[in-house]
Amino acid sequence: MEREAIERLAIDSAAGELNQDAEALFKTYLAGHARAKRWAENVRQIYEKTEAAINIKTTGDYASGQTRSIKPNQLWQINWPRLARWAAALMFGALIGFSAGRWDRSDKTYRIVLPEPGRARGRIETVSDLKEKYAGTFWGDKMLALLEHRPGRQYEANLQGVRFWDKYKQYIKEKQYE
């Protein structure tokens, strides 16, 4: 057998992963092959040293399977101080909200002013009245355009930088309303 195969079998043997028959066969083979036995011994030694080193490093510090800082109970125990802190925070928030609501509606009074029954109504001005008064001025035209639900006149200053097609559309729109 090759060294690689011997070493693999030796590791399996050290790990207890060989069945009884295979173990017996392997031992018989090693008994008849001194060189193979030396290889197997060597790898078994490494296996045991590694096992010992890891065991010493990892088991020297605790006993009986329990860890130092945590216990299984801690996983489902209720954390009362934490719960109390949350409850206090919620109650404080509720208190603030309640107080704010009370303060907001404390002494506000609303006064409703009703029209006096005997008061004469003034004349309501129509759009044509307004036209007479305000047409021709800049803001007057704007206001009349708003009242008549049509776009106001665009002045040249506002049309700077506007494309020809937009200008044409605006012109058509204005024409429609006139």
Add this chain to the structure above:
Amino acid sequence: MTGEFKREFRNFWTNTAGKVRAYMFCASENWADADDMTQDVYLRALRGWNQFNGTASRQAWLFGIAKRTRSDFFRQKKRESFTAGSDSPEKFDKVVSDGTAVDNIEKVWDAVRELNDEQSQVVHLRFAAGLSYAQIAQALGIPIGTVRSRLHRGLKSIRENIGNLENGT
């Protein structure tokens, strides 16, 4: 959570916690980190207790969680050390008083530390957690043959790292 389940989980904990903690310590070399990771493993196990499908053993399932927890922990640690500057791993106290034995243990431990991630996973699960080949295969989600060859390669690397033991040096 029923009393019966609590008892079952406590038994499971008692039987496995030491192994999980040892497995975590192998990677972190720091008991505080090992404890944090162990606690995290059991919290995850508790949350996913009913998701266990029974194809592997409970212990192998737990070590599958442990492996993921370990990877997450070190990913997080790496990110933190990248931003805050890396710390060298905490050096542990010597547990054996005999000078030669300590030297040998330290040598072997250093050699184990040099293994790549795949090999060290198998070596730690075998020696620190005491899992069988089948359980390691289930925990890592790899075939038994791969476990065998990784362990073999790992031990070979350890041998190379600690020197030529064939000649007794």
